[in-house]
Amino acid sequence: MPAAFARARRLLMLRVAVMPEPLRTLTAVAAPLLEDNIDTDIIIPSREMRSTGKTGLAAGLFANRRYRDAAARIPNPDFVLNQPAFADAQILLAGTNVGCGSSREHAAWALAEYGFRAVIAPGFNPIFFGNCVRNGIAPVVLPRETIAALTNPVTVDLEAMLVNGHSFALPDEARLMLLEGLDPIALTLKHADAIARWQSADRLARPWAWLCERATSR
Amino acid sequence: MTTLFDQLFDAHSISDLGNGTHLLAIDRIMLHERTGASALNSLAATGRAIVQRNHVFAVMDHIVDTFPGRGDATSMPGGTAFITETRAAAKAAGITLLDVNDPDQGITHVVSPELAIVLPGLTLVAPDSHTCTQGAVGALAWGIGSSEAEHALATGTLRVQRPKTMRITISGRLAPGVTAKDLALHILAAHGAAGGVGHAVEYAGEAVAALAMEARFTLCNMATEFGAFCALIAPDAVTFDWLRGRRYAPADWETAVRAWQPLRSKDSARFDREIAIDGSSVQPMISWGTSPAQSLPIDGAVPVGEAGAAARAYMGLLPGQPLLSLPIDAAFIGSCTNSRLPDLARAAAIVNGRKVASGVRAIIVPGSGRVKREAEALGLDRLFTEAGFEWRESGCSMCFYAGGESFGPQQRVVSSTNRNFESRQGPGTRTHIASPETVAASAIAGRIADARSFCAGAPLADVAGRSDA
Numbered sequence: 001m002p003a004a005f006a007r008a009r010r011l012l013m014l015r016v017a018v019m020p021e022p023l024r025t026l027t028a029v030a031a032p033l034l035e036d037n038i039d040t041d042i043i044i045p046s047r048e049m050r051s052t053g054k055t056g057l058a059a060g061l062f063a064n065r066r067y068r069d070a071a072a073r074i075p076n077p078d079f080v081l082n083q084p085a086f087a088d089a090q091i092l093l094a095g096t097n098v099g100c101g102s103s104r105e106h107a108a109w110a111l112a113e114y115g116f117r118a119v120i121a122p123g124f125n126p127i128f129f130g131n132c133v134r135n136g137i138a139p140v141v142l143p144r145e146t147i148a149a150l151t152n153p154v155t156v157d158l159e160a161m162l163v164n165g166h167s168f169a170l171p172d173e174a175r176l177m178l179l180e181g182l183d184p185i186a187l188t189l190k191h192a193d194a195i196a197r198w199q200s201a202d203r204l205a206r207p208w209a210w211l212c213e214r215a216t217s218r
Numbered sequence: 219m220t221t222l223f224d225q226l227f228d229a230h231s232i233s234d235l236g237n238g239t240h241l242l243a244i245d246r247i248m249l250h251e252r253t254g255a256s257a258l259n260s261l262a263a264t265g266r267a268i269v270q271r272n273h274v275f276a277v278m279d280h281i282v283d284t285f286p287g288r289g290d291a292t293s294m295p296g297g298t299a300f301i302t303e304t305r306a307a308a309k310a311a312g313i314t315l316l317d318v319n320d321p322d323q324g325i326t327h328v329v330s331p332e333l334a335i336v337l338p339g340l341t342l343v344a345p346d347s348h349t350c351t352q353g354a355v356g357a358l359a360w361g362i363g364s365s366e367a368e369h370a371l372a373t374g375t376l377r378v379q380r381p382k383t384m385r386i387t388i389s390g391r392l393a394p395g396v397t398a399k400d401l402a403l404h405i406l407a408a409h410g411a412a413g414g415v416g417h418a419v420e421y422a423g424e425a426v427a428a429l430a431m432e433a434r435f436t437l438c439n440m441a442t443e444f445g446a447f448c449a450l451i452a453p454d455a456v457t458f459d460w461l462r463g464r465r466y467a468p469a470d471w472e473t474a475v476r477a478w479q480p481l482r483s484k485d486s487a488r489f490d491r492e493i494a495i496d497g498s499s500v501q502p503m504i505s506w507g508t509s510p511a512q513s514l515p516i517d518g519a520v521p522v523g524e525a526g527a528a529a530r531a532y533m534g535l536l537p538g539q540p541l542l543s544l545p546i547d548a549a550f551i552g553s554c555t556n557s558r559l560p561d562l563a564r565a566a567a568i569v570n571g572r573k574v575a576s577g578v579r580a581i582i583v584p585g586s587g588r589v590k591r592e593a594e595a596l597g598l599d600r601l602f603t604e605a606g607f608e609w610r611e612s613g614c615s616m617c618f619y620a621g622g623e624s625f626g627p628q629q630r631v632v633s634s635t636n637r638n639f640e641s642r643q644g645p646g647t648r649t650h651i652a653s654p655e656t657v658a659a660s661a662i663a664g665r666i667a668d669a670r671s672f673c674a675g676a677p678l679a680d681v682a683g684r685s686d687a
Contacts, residue, residue: 172237
């Protein structure tokens with residue numbers, strides 16, 4: 001087993017990554033933003049990603065839509081999240097291909113920090129889908145007509161796999177991560193021996209794929 | 219199941235985790251300063267280490283300025299911290315860093331192939347959606363989030379749900395003046411911004427085989443605008459010749475090439491979806507709306523349907539309005555889509571001996587330090603600057619607005635980049651994406667122009683000869 005791996009496994013015993021709170025059932029206000037192709041630049045513009053960390057992003061959520069003057073943070077009263085009925089929304093209803101564009105996880109971080117725990121849409125960009133799962137936001141796929149007909153409050157039940165009585169599907173692993181708040185790195189490190197075996201065999205099978213330490217020193 | 223994608227996926231599967239999810243071995247990881255510090259510091263904070271640090275590279279491209287003489291200072295407020303923290307974290311982690319003024323610095327998806335960090339048959343991931351660009355060499359390359367980057371760093375693997383497969387076969391040849399960028403926009407316009415969701419896309423056919431390596435990168439680059447998991451082109455002699463002799467190319471080259479030659483979809487391969495396109499039918503394209511799928515042949519007119527109303531309003535366009543001759547405020551050539559030497563050479567062939575229209579701001583940002591040096595050796599920098607273009611250091615630059623440089627509200631920009639999203643290049647900026655040729659011709663005309671009517675510029679045969687789209 002490579003030394004780095006053994007080290008990582010030892011350290012894993014001592015410290016546990018901070019993972020999102022488990023999400024089993026959520027009943028909350030759902031805010032409709034029923035446009036297709038809501039890209040991650042809309043969810044959070046690049047200029048709002050001001051720190052090298054994962055926090056301090058909620059104020060930049062939907063900044064180009066949410067503020068009449070984003071720099072001065074003057075709200076746009078027409079934007080759905082600024083309307084009193086949706087002030088406490090924890091569920092976002094969107095059109096298809098939500099989260100397309102940049103892979104920026106800041107989009108999921110900003111949604112989570114603002115308080116969103118679920119996004120319901122007819123279709124998701126795959127990178128955004130994964131980023132949601134890893135940040136405790138349930139990505140729920142429902143038909144467009146079903147979403148349009150949802151009435152508040154909306155209940156997302158990840159145990160029964162129902163939204164206000166409508167069933168939906170999630171890959172098992174995504175569902176488990178959300179339900180249990182699991183750390184995927186910890187899950188994967190349970191396979192450390194298999195990974196090490198694969199790597200040892202691969203060094204022989206594909207020597208051309210392996211860079212030696214010397215090659216990377218500059 | 220003998221598609222190229224399935225071969226690569228299965229060859230990297232360490233364990234079947236059930237329900238279509240596999241633990242995949244990751245051969246290369248690339249980071250950039252937008253999220254590099256965050257991923258590396260977060261990893262360190264949980265006491266985890268990088269498994270294969272010699273397979274991890276960090277590049278300064280997203281936030282670094284591109285002004286001549288640039289350093290760590292950025293026009294983006296607070297941008298310097300991203301650079302200095304990524305540098306410190308990369309050094310602490312012991313990974314290779316292509317720093318701000320490294321001769322090989324550039325845009326991740328330009329420098330990785332230039333240095334042969336990516337190779338046929340490898341898996342490569344980066345926290346950047348345009349990582350699919352690198353699949354053009356026959357690698358399994360895809361964009362991920364920051365948390366997944368941490369997972370890849372800590373374990374040398376990712377947990378991946380096997381996508382479906384799609385082949386897009388482009389028969390015949392692209393017409394003169396039609397490029398890989400036009401082909402990418404043609405596919406998006408025909409099949410939508412979600413047309414590839416859930417699929418690994420392989421581009422194949424005579425028109426793809428005829429593309430130069432740089433054009434293949436352009437085509438694969440925009441697969442993420444299609445929602446695809448990744449893009450692939452089977453490696454061939456074009457690929458091998460292009461990669462040979464580059465810095466991290468395998469020392470035992472012949473053995474590597476022998477390993478790569480079988481990397482192609484078998485004749486019997488079954489794809490979940492097939493799309494066929496007649497390459498000769500593709501026209502020069504330009505976007506009119508706020509999604510790359512909202513693109514048209516350059517001589518087309520803005521759609522009249524209600525569905526496009528919001529995009530038309532944002533873009534300041536009327537239903538039925540022709541795009542040709544629409545006055546522009548700026549022109550931008552750069553980005554991981556179109557900033558390689560042949561891109562610049564083809565633009566130069568149009569610009570040669572002409573001037574940028576008065577009142578138009580025109581900027582060229584080479585994709586890497588190497589592209590910049592090679593272009594300068596050909597005299598392209600002088601050709602562009604004498605015409606009135608700004609000639610920059612390499613980086614992602616104004617492909618997106620991070621709080622620094624912007625084109626300004628309601629400014630109409632023709633751009634060789636990949637995204638015409640609302641406010642992508644600055645709050646309220648109106649972006650039309652197109653090929654470098656179209657950008658160059660429009661800069662000269664001061665209006666959206668058809669580059670094919672500009673072909674009479676002074677000859678640049680030596681560089682334009684490499685330009686077969």
